[in-house]
Amino acid sequence: MRATGITAEYNPLHNGHVHHLEQARAVTGADAVVVAMSGDCVQRGEPAIMDKWIRTELALKSGADLVIEIPALFCLGNAGQYAEAGVRLLESTGKISHIAFGSESGNAEELIRIASFLKDRHDEIEKRAKELRGTGMSYPAARAAAFSEVRAAVKGTEASSDEEIGNELLALQSPNNILGIEYIKSMRSAKPVVIRRSGAGYHDPYDDKIRFQSASAIRKQVLNGQDVEACVPDHTAKALREAHLTGPDLDKWFDSLRYAVLSTDADVIEDCPSGGEGLANLMKSAVSGADCWSEFIEQIKSKRYTYTRLSRLCMQLLLGITRSRYSITEPGYIRVLGFTEKGRELLAEMRDDGSASLPVIINVNKSRDGLSQEAKALLDLDMRAADVYNLMTGRDMASESDHRRGPVIIR
Secondary structure (H helix, E strand, O other), X not given: OOEEEEEEOOOOOOHHHHHHHHHHHHHHOOOEEEEEEEOOEOOOOOEOOOOHHHHHHHHHHOOOOEEEEEOHHHHOOOHHHHHHHHHHHHHHOOOEEEEEEEEOOOOHHHHHHHHHHHHHOHHHHHHHHHHHHOOOOOHHHHHHHHHHHHHHHOHHHOOOOHHHXXXXXXXXXXXXXXXXXXXXXXXXXXXXXXXXXXXOOOOOOOOOOOOOOXXXXXXXXXXXXXXXXXXXXXXXXXXXXXXXXXXXXXXHHHHHHXXXXXXXXXXXXXXXXXXXXXXXXXXXXXXXXXXXXXXXXXXXXXXXXXXXXXXXXXXXXXXXXXXOOOOOOOOOOEXXXXXXXXXXXXXXXXXXXXXXXXXXXXXXXXXXXXXXHHHHHHHHHHHHHHHHHHHHOOOOOOOOOOOOOOOEEEO
């Protein structure tokens, strides 16, 4: 069986995601679609609007055949770490021929060219980006500027036009393009499939006249009590009406975060993957005067420290994620969150032909003891993240525990 992979968050799943799933299957002619999905913590550094089990069910009802979980450690990493983990998981199934992703440009050649240049000139670009960071620039802005400088410097040795270089720089400033480039950089055996993003832009406000809205605009609309049924499938609309939703100001989360900031030594906060550069002292100074999660971050946010980096740091602190404790660079298992009948067939093939290069986990209680120490640490963190999520969102911690929940099965 030949499968196409997708890395996603589905926070929440909307019409654009359904289109992407349909296109990924159609363009590649795949027998099955496998989704590597963020768990209860998402890449923006926040808890998902709905838990991973509900989002898995929505994905399976919308065209996915198998959903596997990206460990929380990598979901709370930067774009490169998140993309690397998603790609590694998909390729480790041994069944993925293509990985499909959306992008603003839709230009596969351009994104492949940028990814290749970033890999080939990694040291030069990172060195210059570090210098620019010293001037107060955020890492994304510094890397884009460093790319532009190094790219222009080697222009004379290549048949590259100013327009081509300009388009490449623009591509590096768009969220989906950035992730797409990181996916391509991480691919070892799979081939990239670029699906052009249509509809509203990543940062655009909600517009009910547009069928394809961004997930962030939909979240804001939902949490403000507004209707979004025109831009989500029926099963998502139903879930949004009935599920425990994580609110916009994360009040319960902020109470715990405030305690963590006050009670944790500054050097431990600095040791978090997104920490360093004196952020611990800034957090300790701001925590008493803020009334909610977003206000707290806004008080620290600057050109140098992006909202996303600070939000990731907050979640890392809440979950006890530090560089000293987790020096893990790749997933150590394939955790199954759900599957259809086609997904069940794919899992059976992976078992029978031994194609999976990582242990496949269906039941965490039965599989944990057979994992490596690093993989156990990753899995324990995932389960802790789920427990914290259930606590903060008012879900029953016993019945909803990862120790009790099994994969979602759509027959």
